[in-house]
Amino acid sequence: ECNKTRFLTTYPGVDVEPPPAVLQLEFQTLFTTEALQFLSDLCTTFQPEVDRVLKLRTLRKVQLDLTGELPGFREDTAHIRNDPTWRVSPVPSRLQCRHVDIGDLSPCDTHRFIQGLRSKAQGIQVDFDDGNCPTYYNQIKGIYNVYQAVRNQFHATPPISQAPVLMLRPRAWNMVEHNMMVHGQEIPGPLFDFGLLMFHNAKLLLESQSGPFFYLSKVESHLEAKLWNQIFLWTEYKLDLPVGSVKATVLIECVLASFEMEEILYELREHSAGLNCGIWDYSASFVNKLGHRADFLLPDRSKYVNMEKRFLRSYMDLLVKTCHRRGALATGGMAALLLPRDEQSVLYKTIVTTVTRLKLLEIQAGVDGFMVYDMDLIEPMQKLFQLHSQGKNQLQQLRDDLTVSPDDLLTMPAGGVTLYGLKYNIAVGVLFIEAWLSGRGHFFYKGQVEDSATAEISRSQVWQWIRHQVKLEDDGRAVTRGLVRSLAQSMQDDLWAATRCQTQRYKRLATALSMFLEVVQKSDFPEFLTTYLYLDHTFLSSQRLHEERADEGHYKARL
Numbered sequence: 001e002c003n004k005t006r007f008l009t010t011y012p013g014v015d016v017e018p019p020p021a022v023l024q025l026e027f028q029t030l031f032t033t034e035a036l037q038f039l040s041d042l043c044t045t046f047q048p049e050v051d052r053v054l055k056l057r058t059l060r061k062v063q064l065d066l067t068g069e070l071p072g073f074r075e076d077t078a079h080i081r082n083d084p085t086w087r088v089s090p091v092p093s094r095l096q097c098r099h100v101d102i103g104d105l106s107p108c109d110t111h112r113f114i115q116g117l118r119s120k121a122q123g124i125q126v127d128f129d130d131g132n133c134p135t136y137y138n139q140i141k142g143i144y145n146v147y148q149a150v151r152n153q154f155h156a157t158p159p160i161s162q163a164p165v166l167m168l169r170p171r172a173w174n175m176v177e178h179n180m181m182v183h184g185q186e187i188p189g190p191l192f193d194f195g196l197l198m199f200h201n202a203k204l205l206l207e208s209q210s211g212p213f214f215y216l217s218k219v220e221s222h223l224e225a226k227l228w229n230q231i232f233l234w235t236e237y238k239l240d241l242p243v244g245s246v247k248a249t250v251l252i253e254c255v256l257a258s259f260e261m262e263e264i265l266y267e268l269r270e271h272s273a274g275l276n277c278g279i280w281d282y283s284a285s286f287v288n289k290l291g292h293r294a295d296f297l298l299p300d301r302s303k304y305v306n307m308e309k310r311f312l313r314s315y316m317d318l319l320v321k322t323c324h325r326r327g328a329l330a331t332g333g334m335a336a337l338l339l340p341r342d343e344q345s346v347l348y349k350t351i352v353t354t355v356t357r358l359k360l361l362e363i364q365a366g367v368d369g370f371m372v373y374d375m376d377l378i379e380p381m382q383k384l385f386q387l388h389s390q391g392k393n394q395l396q397q398l399r400d401d402l403t404v405s406p407d408d409l410l411t412m413p414a415g416g417v418t419l420y421g422l423k424y425n426i427a428v429g430v431l432f433i434e435a436w437l438s439g440r441g442h443f444f445y446k447g448q449v450e451d452s453a454t455a456e457i458s459r460s461q462v463w464q465w466i467r468h469q470v471k472l473e474d475d476g477r478a479v480t481r482g483l484v485r486s487l488a489q490s491m492q493d494d495l496w497a498a499t500r501c502q503t504q505r506y507k508r509l510a511t512a513l514s515m516f517l518e519v520v521q522k523s524d525f526p527e528f529l530t531t532y533l534y535l536d537h538t539f540l541s542s543q544r545l546h547e548e549r550a551d552e553g554h555y556k557a558r559l
Contacts, residue, residue, distance in 0.1 A: 011036035013044075017179035020137050026144035030196055038238065039195045043182040046231055050188050053224050054173060060221075060256065061527075064289060071289070072406050073259050077222065081262045087327040088265055088272040089244055094165050094209055095273055095329065097392035098122040099385040100378050101167065103334035103371030104131030104451055106441050107142035117149060117157040121164045121378050125371060128193045129169050129217045130281075131451045133441035134534065136179045143196050150201045150208075161208040167249065168211075170194045172218035174531045178540070191231075198235050198246075206245050213273060214248040218281070218528075220256050222263035232271045247273040249331065253281035255289055258315050258409055261322040274329035274368070277319045279307055280453040286412070287460035288527060296412055297468055301457055302424050304415030307333075307361060314408035320366040321399035329393060332362035332370035336448040339376045351447070352377075356384055363388045366397035373449045417465055419474045425458035426488050426516070429529075430495055432458075433512035436533050438505065445498060452530050459529055462520045481521045488513055511538060 014036050019027035063069070073081070080086075101123035102116045116124045126146060132138060146166065152159050160166075175189035198212060205211030219225055232246040250257075250264055252275050257264065265272055283298060283305060290296040299305065307313060316332070323330035335355045340347050355372075359381055362370055372381055390396070428445065432455035435443040442451040464470075465479040477483060492513065496506055515538065519526055526532040533539050 011040055013183045014040050015181040015184075017136065019140055023137060023140050023144075026140050029147065030140065030143060030200065035196065035199050038199045039180070039187070039192070040182050041238070042195045042231075042235070043187045043191050045234060046191065046227070047182070047185065047188070049227050049230070050173060050191070053221075053227055056223065057220055061289060065292075068293075070406065070410060071256050071259050074263070077260070077263045080266045086266065086269065088269045088274075090327065091247055091273050091329065092209060095213065095247060098165070098329075098331070098369040099389075100381045101125055101331075101369060101371045102164070102373070102375060102378070103127070104373055104442060104449060106132040106138070107145045108132065108138040110141070110145055113145050113149070114154050114157060115375060117154065117163045119164060119375050119378055120382070121375070122369070122382075123165045123167050125167050125169055125215060127169045127215075127441075129171050129175075129215075130453050131442045131449075133436050133439050134171060134175060134177075134189060135439045138439065138441075139177075139193065143193065143200075146197060147200050150204050159208070160205070160210050163210075165210055165213060166205070167213050167215050168193075168197050169215035169217060170197070172528075173224065174218065174528045175534060178534075194231070194235075198239065202235075202239055202241060202245070206241060212246050214246065215276070216248050216250045218253050219250050219264065220254045222260045222267050225250060225264040225267040229268050229271055232268075244270045246271050249273040249276050249329070251276045251278065251281075252315075252319060253278060254285040255282065255409070256285070258282075258318065259406070261319060262326070265322065265326050265328055269326075272328050274323050274331060275319050276331045276333075277316045277367075278333040278453065279305075279312060280457040282315065283312070284453075284456040284460045287457075287464050288525065291460065291464045291525060292467060294468060296410075297464065297470065298461060299413060299415030300417045300421035301461060302421040303418055304413050307358065309413040310411055311409060311413065313365075314404045316362070316365050316367075317399065317402055318404040318409070320397070321402050321404075323368075324366065324395050324398050327395065329368040329395070330366065332359070332365075332367040334371035334373060335359060335377060335381070336373055336450070336454070337377075338374050338444065338447055338449065340447075347447075352380060355381070359384060360388060363394075366394045366399060368393040368395065416473045417470050417479060419472050422462070422465070422472070422479060422484075423487055423491060425462050426484065427491060427495060427498070428454055428458040429462065429520070430488065430491075430509070430513050430516045431498060432529075433515050433533060434495075434499060434505070434509050436530075436539060437508050437512060443499075456529055459516065459520055460525075463522075463525060466520060481517075484520060485517055488517060 011033055100121055102121045103125045104127050105116050105124055107113050107126050148154055150160050170193035171189035176186045177189045177192040178186060180187050202212045216228055236243055236245055248271055252258055286296050286298055320330040337351050337355055339351055359370060428450050431443055442449055466481055469478045471478050496509055499505055
């Protein structure tokens with residue numbers, strides 16, 4: 001009977017699913033009548049504009065497909081780029097020095113979240129997006145863990161004013177929240193996350209000079225930045241916060257957004273904490289927007305794609321120049337490599353050397369900070385930053401001598417496809433889907449963390465290589481649907497070993513393999529793998545199964 005007596009707060013026009021029984025305390029704490037009223041008002045106010053920007057995304061893609069035109073710098077916003085006088089508002093002191101943040105930290109992982117709070121990192125990317133699987137359990141648990149951290153309720157962690165600053169990363173616009181409806185419509189995932197995080201924590205974070213600070217994922221245009229700015233202003237008014245209290249770093253993860261970086265900063269100038277550049281979501285966006293064109297064939301990422309290539313180096317250089325010109329901070333990507341436990345091993349030293357080389361490239365480009373996943377990399381990367389930069393940040397590096405053209409941003413690197421790269425992409429894609437079906441947003445494979453960003457580039461490349469019938473460098477075979485299916489089936493035992501599957505998980509792995517094969521052979525490229533999975537009945541049914549098992553375990557524990 002435990003599952004039938006769940007607490008549920010109600011508010012007119014709002015339909016909220018009951019939580020798993022194991023989360024009743026968290027649910028009651030977060031979903032008060034006042035919080036539901038705030039969420040209802042937030043979604044009612046901005047749902048039409050969210051729908052509009054998503055339709056504009058579709059329209060832009062259709063225009064590119066029909067006209068064959070290439071992305072470029074906008075003529076109608078040239079006056080913003082050409083005006084040398086405007087600047088973003090200065091960021092608070094706690095954001096001035098963030099050399100090393102912890103990336104991909106899913107806050108529903110309480111143990112790792114507490115480790116992050118105790119670490120010497122300057123910031124934590126509290127990730128409800130790339131590194132998180134948005135099950136109802138994960139969202140409620142993650143938001144509640146932030147609630148506890150802000151109130152210093154975790155044992156033996158520093159007060160929030162002294163802990164690494166929380167950079168809260170809600171879901172991107174492509175995600176909805178299935179478990180809450182306002183006036184008969186499922187609400188946008190980012191508004192669910194942002195609304196609850198702001199309502200419960202904004203004032204306390206502001207009082208402790210520790211926020212509220214955000215990362216904004218997958219922004220594709222300055223119009224989307226303008227929408228976020230309107231949301232910030234509305235929220236500040238509703239919560240009686242000073243204008244400009246919210247500060248947000250926009251992740252430039254789409255090739256189209258790289259041509260609107262100044263405009264994005266301009267729209268958020270009262271609320272901007274800068275821009276961020278990464279590698280895999282950004283690279284995958286080329287396939288997403290232009291991948292059916294042979295000119296935009298992206299070669300094997302395991303061999304030919306890195307931040308030293310022209311299209312990625314130009315993107316990073318332009319981002320740094322744009323930010324520093326406007327007084328904004330520029331941050332780099334995340335080091336995904338994991339250190340082995342033996343500090344004296346050759347592998348340990350090799351990984352440190354590799355990460356050092358890649359992060360030194362970003363420092364020399366002028367970034368003001370970057371992320372690592374492995375917390376043992378925090379101190380060596382902080383020392384690297386202190387050794388090769390001056391002071392808290394590198395805002396003084398204006399890069400006035402740098403010019404980046406559309407050709408620089410759009411020229412694909414040379415190279416082909418290897419059998420190793422094809423198999424690696426298949427493995428990452430399949431294992432990510434398996435992780436999602438089990439309620440996890442990331443997993444570990446071959447010595448590094450993999451998340452939705454690497455899953456996106458993996459499945460995107462396999463789709464594109466099939467579309468263009470690319471030949472393998474190894475033996476000249478064409479990459480076809482049949483070859484990918486054959487390789488995937490032959491890899492089942494290795495993938496099973498990688499997941500350390502039990503019988504039930506082996507069945508889930510087989511389901512994940514089937515879903516991966518389905519997604520890479522579709523004629524119309526699914527825009528986001530996470531959206532495709534999140535709307536699929538397989539994921540929804542598996543999510544309900546996890547919640548039922550959690551409830552059953554909670555009930556047995558009480559007995």
